[in-house]
Amino acid sequence: MKVIAINGSPRKKGNTAELIKRALEGAKEGGAKTKLYHLYELEYTGCVSCFACKKKGNDCKGLCVIKDDLKEVLEEILKCDALIIGSPIYFSDVTGEIRSFLERFLFPILSYNEGEREQLKKSIPSAFIYTMNVPREQYESGSYKALTERNQDIIGGLLKAESRTLVSCDTYQFKDYDKYNASRFSVEEKEKVRKEQFPLDLQEAFEIGKQLSLKLT
Ligand SMILES: Cc1cc2nc3c(=O)[nH]c(=O)nc-3n(C[C@H](O)[C@H](O)[C@H](O)COP(=O)(O)O)c2cc1C
Numbered sequence: 001m002k003v004i005a006i007n008g009s010p011r012k013k014g015n016t017a018e019l020i021k022r023a024l025e026g027a028k029e030g031g032a033k034t035k036l037y038h039l040y041e042l043e044y045t046g047c048v049s050c051f052a053c054k055k056k057g058n059d060c061k062g063l064c065v066i067k068d069d070l071k072e073v074l075e076e077i078l079k080c081d082a083l084i085i086g087s088p089i090y091f092s093d094v095t096g097e098i099r100s101f102l103e104r105f106l107f108p109i110l111s112y113n114e115g116e117r118e119q120l121k122k123s124i125p126s127a128f129i130y131t132m133n134v135p136r137e138q139y140e141s142g143s144y145k146a147l148t149e150r151n152q153d154i155i156g157g158l159l160k161a162e163s164r165t166l167v168s169c170d171t172y173q174f175k176d177y178d179k180y181n182a183s184r185f186s187v188e189e190k191e192k193v194r195k196e197q198f199p200l201d202l203q204e205a206f207e208i209g210k211q212l213s214l215k216l217t
Contacts, residue, residue, distance in 0.1 A: 002080045003032040003084065004084070005086065006085045006086065008101065009087065016086040016087060019129045019168060020084060020086040024036060027084075028213075029206075030213030032212075035076065043068060044101075047104055061078075062078060062118075062120050064108045074105055080124065084128075085098065085127070088130075088171075092143055106155070106158055110158060120158065124160070125162055125212055126163045127164040127208045128163060130168065132170075135193075138169075148167060149165075168201040172191075177190065
């Protein structure tokens, strides 16, 4: 039983990575083997619209044909039992690396045939972890929630299994706010969220990871 995680943040020790690592700890406790990929270590592009995965008689089996650093990651994902994806929010969306990753991962799975949504032989339960600067109320009321709901629908549909969403808001961006031009943020409020809410988010990540792996046994 294997759970693969994808870190779509450039920071290997940032908020997103911390939550992903905690989710993997939960998966391990549930008995899974785990593997974490940091996308920013890899050289790859988004979909190049070659349509090899849509050609009649193709042998892609849901795997993108492009041979770059993402190939191994995509092969591993198609073999795994559960998937965890993490991304910070950059300009109201996932990071560019996650966007390119999703194009390469999901487009070969998507079917263009009438009456067929996807072409995946198995189902892969998943979770998407988002971190962002905005407070929870802004996430709930704005376009952010629509983004996470849309991704949940697309990923759950194409992977034919439940896709969970974890949202960590109002994240702590710098170790020392005094050293940065960031006067629009209240350091006290940021510290409060970091101390009181972030540990709860970590716990939720752990539970999600554990539940993902327990469902597999
Ligand atoms: C280029 C850039 C753009 C960002 N845009 C947004 C944004 O639109 N909305 C938001 O809430 N936070 C935004 N943030 C804040 C990050 O989403 C937030 O700090 C996140 O937790 C960082 O994740 P990390 O610690 O894993 O790097 C942005 C940060 C960067 C560096």
